[in-house]
Amino acid sequence: MLVGAIPLIAGCYQFLLASFHGLRRTTPREPFYPRVAIVIPAWNEAAVIERTIEQLLALEYPGDRLRVYVVDDASTDETPQKVLAKAELHPGTVFHLRREKGGEGKAHTINHGLRIIRAEGWYEAVLVIDADVIFTPPSLRRMTRHLADEQVGAVTGYIKEGSRPGNWMNRFVSFEYVTAQAAARRAQNVLGAQACLAGGAQLLRRQSLDAVGGQIDTATLAEDTVTTLGVQLAGKRVVFEPNAIVWAEEPREITGLWKQRLRWGRGNVQVTRRFRRIWLRRGSAGSLGGIGFALIWFSVFLMPVFMLTSSGALLGLWFLDRGTSLEVFRTLWFLNVVTYLFVTLSSFSIDPATARRTWREGIFFPGLVALLIILYALYPPLFEDTFAGWLRDAGIDPADGLATGILLFAYVWLSASMLAAWLLKLLDSVLPRRLRGLLAPGIYIVGYGPLLCAITAAAYVKEARGAEMRWDKTEKVGAVGELT
Amino acid sequence: MTLPDLIDSGDLEAREQDRAERRLFVRQLLLILLIALVVALRVWLV
Known part of the structure; x- marks a missing residue:
């Protein structure tokens, strides 16, 4: 019976921690504008890619410190043409990176882009996003200001469901994201241990990307969680910025949601197994090894x-x-x-x-x-x-x-x-x-x-x-x- | 937007965001009190 009470206690604990967010964390006052390379993995994203790029170019961020790399995973629709047209309009800012042999998955596509960006060496931070997400104009600068603190290795934003007109499923997901992101990640900020950088908005300091091997994990279905835990195990903090709002399109039907969440769920099983040595080992894993983080993760x-x-x-x-x-x-x-x-x-x-x-x-x-x-x-x-x-x-x-x-x-x-x-x-x-x-x-x-x-x-x-x-x-x- | 503009607005904005987080703390405190009242009523009535 006590087992049945664990998730209830964990839920209350998490929301209690989230309540203290304003007392425990202070928003950095000084803006900070590192050179950011934005990586967008894209496979058949013709319906969304133009708008995503336009929104990124409209960010409140110095234009000469921003580059957009669309990694086209052998798309068979009009994605390449659309990206190339944008690259022509914005030379030196928008880049089209084509993989002729695709289909290996998102992580491999991101890694293709990361290899090229690292070889160029221009970037100070990398922002990995999804092809359909819409960054609100102030979102990136609200995220980068945390990187002024050398102890912060990565930052994530608040992904919100943005389908309009949204149906009943979209509204359920919207509410879920308030609990799973706005509240849970605030709680994790207070704990000093983040479970996952939102896949659609992962900002990594250059040194932190290097610390996790310069690439995204391809062995699991939860590459974003592996990166998040890796950055923290390398000694840097991961921060959730609740005011960096990023809109995303989420599934509209049960089957679509099932497919997406099954992938996430399997990824979590793989991550739990892979990082088995961190659970409840505060000495070696820091805050990730604390009882509080284990309670939140395992609940x-x-x-x-x-x-x-x-x-x-x-x-x-x-x-x-x-x-x-x-x-x-x-x-x-x-x-x-x-x-x-x-x-x-x-x-x-x-x-x-x-x-x-x-x-x-x-x-x-x-x-x-x-x-x-x-x-x-x-x-x-x-x-x-x-x-x-x-x-x-x-x-x-x-x-x-x-x-x-x-x-x-x-x-x-x-x-x-x-x-x-x-x-x-x-x-x-x-x-x-x-x-x-x-x-x-x-x-x-x-x-x-x-x-x-x-x-x-x-x-x-x-x-x-x-x-x-x-x-x-x-x-x-x-x-x-x-x-x- | 120029860099100096961004720097000025960034400071004001950060202060406002911190105030909003503190307001959230107060709302949460009131909510906890409300739930404690519900629990007390239930124990008293049932």
């Missing part, structure tokens, strides 16, 4: 295990001692109430603009079923007296098998919700695209959180099977709207 990484253990234990206890099992269930879910209120309301407070757009998805993040259980845990008489009274009025005895069935259903819901989310994914993959929107109510009922848990569980299975590592590119159509 996400082991979430499906926690859910399954918790349900199994409740069910086992029910067979042994029904009274105690009910007490434990209420206590666990009351802790859930506290966590839900703290996390949801904190997220609204941390990013009010996103909250105004996604408050429904924030409320329904754990799903309608979990919300009903939360309501029960918050105030049991509501169900035990009021609803039971309604049932009696309807001629149903709430004390019979129905009540037991509902109770057992609530006990196993933490695990069953993952199964339900997986079934929704299966349905999504067989339905024609135009009908997939019909599954939206299913996610509001089952929960977006359980969907993420199910993907993590699927990542374990894929890794255990030793499935082929494929870079399934997230489909991008240039849906990022006019944003400020």
Whole structure:
């Protein structure tokens, strides 16, 4: 049962740390403008690449200290023509680097660009971004100012979902990013240990790039996490800059999200294994080896295990001692109430603009079923007296098998919700695209959180099977709207 | 934007961002108090 409480305690701990961000960190006052080489890996990005380059050229940053390198991974669409046209318009600033033999994945594409940039030797910092992200004008200078401190090796920005008009899935992702980025990375700033530079906005000091071997890891599916941990193990800090806002287009359907997050999930399994010597070893790994960082990392990484253990234990206890099992269930879910209120309301407070757009998805993040259980845990008489009274009025005895069935259903819901989310994914993959929107109510009922848990569980299975590592590119159509 | 302009606006902006972070701390403090009140009410009522 204690295992079931771990992710709840970790959630509260993380948001508590994030609250102290303003007291523990000070924004650097002096601007700092190193020569930045921007690397954009691109494979068939014709729909988005022109706009991305235009936004980069419009950054509030001295023009002579910025170069944009688009690494074209043997695109078969109009990406090369579009980039070459921009390079012609901005000679010496925009460069088209072509890989004739592509298809090896994003990390290999980035490395091709890094080899050329390092050989040129012009850069003082490198910014690796995705082809579809839109950097807001002040974002880069807000990131580079941290590099004035020699102890800072890398900086990341706040990636926000920017699809307009966004659908229900985009709104769920938007809310998720408030918790997983705006809050979690603030907390990690306070801890002095960052788990991951956002793949779409990784600013690395030249020396830090050298320290991780001058290239991006190609052996895992989480190359950004490997870089992040590598920079910190080399003795430099990694900083999250919450005011450097970068807009990105995220999946619009369950299947697209599943593919993207399965890649991330498998990457996390690989990273956990590869860096097994840092966990809980503060002496050798510094803040990365602290209890706080391990709590944050493993509360996400082991979430499906926690859910399954918790349900199994409740069910086992029910067979042994029904009274105690009910007490434990209420206590666990009351802790859930506290966590839900703290996390949801904190997220609204941390990013009010996103909250105004996604408050429904924030409320329904754990799903309608979990919300009903939360309501029960918050105030049991509501169900035990009021609803039971309604049932009696309807001629149903709430004390019979129905009540037991509902109770057992609530006990196993933490695990069953993952199964339900997986079934929704299966349905999504067989339905024609135009009908997939019909599954939206299913996610509001089952929960977006359980969907993420199910993907993590699927990542374990894929890794255990030793499935082929494929870079399934997230489909991008240039849906990022006019944003400020 | 010229370099001196950027330097002037950078300092003001950084101060404002730090103030916003401190306001966030106060809001979070109030939120914790509110949740503590909910917990107390629940313990008292149930």
